[in-house]
Amino acid sequence: MRNNQSVEARILPGVTPDSHPAGAGGSHRADGGVVTVLVPAHNEAEAIIETLESLARQTRRPDRVIVVADNCTDTTEQLALGHGAEVIRTEGNTDKKAGALNFALEGLLADAAPDDLILVQDADSQLAGNFIENAVRHLSANNKLGAVGGVFSGGPGGGFVGHLQRNEYARYARDVKRLHGRCLVVTGTAALFRAETLRTVSAARIEQVLPAGNGRGGVYDTSVLTEDNELSFALLTLGYRIASPSDCTLVTEVMQSWRELWAQRLRWKRGAVENCVQYGWTRITRPYWGRQILSMVGVLVTMAYLGSIAFTLGTGQGLHIKAFWLAVTGVFVLERIITVRYRGWKYMLLAATMYETVIDLFLQAVHAKAYADALFNKKKVW
Amino acid sequence: MYNNPVVPVAAGVGSAALAMTGAGQLFWYVLAAFAMVALGMAVKRIIPVRAEKP
Numbered sequence: 001m002r003n004n005q006s007v008e009a010r011i012l013p014g015v016t017p018d019s020h021p022a023g024a025g026g027s028h029r030a031d032g033g034v035v036t037v038l039v040p041a042h043n044e045a046e047a048i049i050e051t052l053e054s055l056a057r058q059t060r061r062p063d064r065v066i067v068v069a070d071n072c073t074d075t076t077e078q079l080a081l082g083h084g085a086e087v088i089r090t091e092g093n094t095d096k097k098a099g100a101l102n103f104a105l106e107g108l109l110a111d112a113a114p115d116d117l118i119l120v121q122d123a124d125s126q127l128a129g130n131f132i133e134n135a136v137r138h139l140s141a142n143n144k145l146g147a148v149g150g151v152f153s154g155g156p157g158g159g160f161v162g163h164l165q166r167n168e169y170a171r172y173a174r175d176v177k178r179l180h181g182r183c184l185v186v187t188g189t190a191a192l193f194r195a196e197t198l199r200t201v202s203a204a205r206i207e208q209v210l211p212a213g214n215g216r217g218g219v220y221d222t223s224v225l226t227e228d229n230e231l232s233f234a235l236l237t238l239g240y241r242i243a244s245p246s247d248c249t250l251v252t253e254v255m256q257s258w259r260e261l262w263a264q265r266l267r268w269k270r271g272a273v274e275n276c277v278q279y280g281w282t283r284i285t286r287p288y289w290g291r292q293i294l295s296m297v298g299v300l301v302t303m304a305y306l307g308s309i310a311f312t313l314g315t316g317q318g319l320h321i322k323a324f325w326l327a328v329t330g331v332f333v334l335e336r337i338i339t340v341r342y343r344g345w346k347y348m349l350l351a352a353t354m355y356e357t358v359i360d361l362f363l364q365a366v367h368a369k370a371y372a373d374a375l376f377n378k379k380k381v382w
Numbered sequence: 383m384y385n386n387p388v389v390p391v392a393a394g395v396g397s398a399a400l401a402m403t404g405a406g407q408l409f410w411y412v413l414a415a416f417a418m419v420a421l422g423m424a425v426k427r428i429i430p431v432r433a434e435k436p
Contacts, residue, residue, distance in 0.1 A: 178431045294419075301416045308409065328421055335424040 033115035033195070035132060036064040036108060039085070040100045041123035045074040047253070052083040054126035060133035062119065066108075070100035076123075095214065095222035097188070102218030105198060109219075112195035121190045125152065125252040134247045135192040138181075146197050146240025147232075149186035151176050154254040161261055164359040165254040167351070170342040176244050183244040184288065186235070188228030189252045201234050210234045211278055224278065226271025233275055236284045262366060269370035277374075299368050302361070 037055055041048055048067065055065055067080035069089045077087050088107075093099040101120060108118065117136060121127065127150070135148045151173045154166035176183055202217040204210040211230070213221040221230045232242055255261040273292055279285045312319060336351040 175427070297416065298420075301413060304409070305413055325417075328417060331421055331424050331428075335428055338428050 033113055033117050034064070035060070035062045035117045035119060035136065035192075036066065036112075037062045037119045037121055038066050038068060038101060038104050038108070039080075039121050039123050040068045040070055040097045040104075041072065041076050041080070042070045042097070042100075043072050043074045043076060044123035045076050045079055047124040048076050048079050049083055050126055051121070051123050052080065052085055054129075055121075056083075057129050058127065058132045059130045060136055062132060066104060067123070068100045068104045070097070098218070098220035098222045098224075098227040099214070101220050101227075102214060102222065105202075105219050109195055109199055109202070114194070114196035114199075116195040117192055118195055118198065119190065119192045120188070122188065122252065125150075125189045125250050126155075127190060128249040128251075131190065131248050131250060132192070134245065138243065138245050138248070139192055139194065142241070144239075144241050145243060146193065146235035146238070147186040147242050148192045148248060149183065149242065149244045150190035150248045150250040151244050151246055152187060152189050152250050152252045155251050158254045158256045161258050161359075162254045162256065164356060165261070167340050167343060167347065167356060168359070169254075170347075171339045173246070173249075174339055174342055177246040181243040181245040183242060184291075185229050185232045186242045187244065188226075190248075190250050191228070197235070197240065200238060201231070204234070204238055210237060224271055224275060225267045226275060229272055229275045230278070233279050233284060233288075237279070237282070258362070261362075265363060265366040266370055266373070269367055270374050273370060273374050295367055296371060299364050299371075302364055303368075 039048075039051060044051075052065065052067075055062055065085045067076070067085045067087050069077045069080070069087055070093055071090065077089065080087050088104055090100050090103055093103065095102070105118070112118070117139065119132065119135070131150065135150075138148045139145055152169055153173060154162065154169045156162070158165065198219045201210065201219050205213045205219075205221075206217045211221055211223075211234075213219075213223065219231070220227045221234075224230045235242055255264050272288070276285055276288050276292055281289060309319065333352055333354060336354060336356065337348045340347050340351050
C-alpha cells in the first residue's frame with residue numbers, strides 16, 4: 001500500500017528523456033552511476049528556472065532532473081516542464097518537503113541500481129557549475145561516505161538582514177574548509193547520496209534501528225522540523241560518514257526580513273534540539289548535545305550579564321572595566337574580522353565595529369524561544 | 383544549525399569587556415569562566431590549520 005494520505009504523482013505529458021537539458025546535452029552513465037536530481041518545490045515559480053539552468057550548466061550533467069511539485073498553486077510545474085524537467089506532482093501531501101521527497105524516492109529507489117546517485121536539491125538554490133562532478137568524485141572515492149553535502153553562500157537581497165546572513169554563511173564556509181569538509185549536518189539545500197545508502201536508511205527505519213519516520217520506510221523523517229539534520233543523524237548512526245567538501249558550492253536564498261529569519265531559525269533550532277532528544281545520548285549525538293548545552297548556557301550568560309549591567313547602571317553603581325578584559329574583547333573582535341575573510345577586506349574592516357552583535361543577540365533570542373517551545377511542547381510550525 | 387554557538391556569547395560578554403557589575407563576585411567568576419571558554423574557541427577559529435594530507 002502506498003500511504004494513507006492519498007498522495008498521487010504522475011510524470012506530466014510532453015516530457016521525454018531527450019527533451020530535458022541533461023538528455024539534450026549528452027546524458028551519460030559515467031563512474032558513479034546514473035545521477036538523478038530531485039528538486040522538491042512548493043510554489044517556486046520565481047526560482048525554479050534559475051535552479052534548472054544551474055543544473056543544465058553542470059560539467060557532469062545529471063541524467064534525470066525531476067521536479068517534485070508539492071501542492072503548487074502557481075506556475076512551477078509549467079515552468080519546470082518548459083525547461084525540460086520531468087515533473088511529479090503530489091496531491092494532498094501534508095508532510096511538506098520530507099513527505100514530497102519520500103514519495104518521489106519510493107518510486108525512484110525501486111528501480112535504481114545500487115551505485116546510482118540521487119542529488120536532492122532545494123528549488124531556491126543554484127549549484128556551482130562543477131558541483132555534481134566534484135560531489136560524485138568525493139562520493140566515489142570513499143565507500144564510507146553516506147552523503148556529500150554542499151557549502152552554501154547567501155544569494156542577493158534582504159537589505160541589512162540579508163547582508164548579515166551572507167556574512168554568517170561565509171563564516172560557515174570557512175569553518176567547513178578548515179575542517180577539511182567535516183560537517184555536523186548534510187545540508188538540505190543540496191546533497192548527493194547513493195541509492196543503496198538511501199535504501200539502507202529506509203530498511204533501518206522499518207527494522208526500527210532508526211526512528212520510524214513516516215512508519216512506512218520513508219527515507220526522510222516526516223515528524224521532525226529539520227529533516228536534513230535527522231537524516232545526518234541516521235547516516236552517522238548507521239556507520240556512514242558525512243562531508244561538505246569546500247569544492248561543492250552553491251548559492252541559496254537568504255531570508256528577506258527579520259520576521260522570515262526568525263521563523264526559519266526557530267524551526268532550525270527547535271528541530272536540532274528535538275533531533276537530539278529523539279536520538280538520545282549516544283556516541284553520535286554527544287557533540288551535538290555539547291553544542292546545545294553550550295548554546296543554552298550562552299543564552300543564560302548573556303541574559304544574566306546584560307541584566308546585571310542594566311541593574312548596575314540603573315542603581316548608579318558604575319562599571320569597573322579592567323585592561324585584561326579589554327584585551328579579551330580584542331580577541332573577539334579579531335575573530336569577527338578574520339572569520340569573514342571570504343567576503344573581502346571591506347567586510348573585514350566593517351566587522352571590526354562589532355555591528356554584527358545585532359544578529360548574534362537576535363539568534364540568542366531565537367534560541368531561547370526555541371528551547372521554551374520545545375520544553376512546553378508548543379505546536380510546531382513550519 | 384550552521385552558526386557557531388559561542389559567538390553570541392563572545393559578542394555579549396566580550397564586547398562589554400566583562401566589567402565588574404557589582405552583582406556579586408561569584409556571579410562575576412561564573413561569567414569570567416564562560417568568557418574564557420568563549421575565548422579559547424575564538425582563538426581556535428583564528429589560528430591557521432594544517433593543510434589537508436594528500
